[in-house]
Amino acid sequence: MNTSIRASGSTATLSAAVLAAVAACFSLPAAAQAPAASAPAHGAHSTHAADMMEGQGEGEVRKIDRAGKKLTLKHGEISGMDMPPMTMVFTVKEAALLDRFKVGDPVRFKVTRQGASLLITELEAARR
Known part of the structure; x- marks a missing residue:
């Protein structure tokens, strides 16, 4: 042509x-x-290694919401997440994790951050 x-x-x-x-x-x-058809859009996968972090810490139970599977902790620094001491609400993986504790109990916990969500995956009694 x-x-x-x-x-x-x-x-x-x-x-x-x-x-x-x-x-x-x-x-x-x-x-x-153009991005490859199989490549996810930025932020589409919350399990992407850069989005997922794990940490552990110790704290004191301040409030328990069994129905909502939520736990308010006053915690120290959470290692592995660069999170300073504070009081905050976490979601727990299983409501059964909350059955052994009451307000004021010291606890050790493991937490996973996936995107903006924080999820306690392990919870046990800690020494005072």
Whole structure:
């Protein structure tokens, strides 16, 4: 296929091969043009290694919500998560983890962060 350009009374013809070569000089490689169909969108997988963190800490039970599977702890620094001491609410993996504790009990726990969610996966009594 030839493309003709008419400029100031003369006709210039460029071949499709020349046009393709020029276009190739200014285009991105196919891999950079669009994400692969199998690649998830950014933030689509909460289990991505960069999004998932695990840590452990010690604290004191401040409130128990068995129906909501939530536990409020006043905790020290949580190692592995760069989280300073504070009082906060956690979701527990299993409501049965809460059955052995009451407000004021010292506890040791393991927690997993998946995206913005914090989940206590292990909970045991700690020494005072």
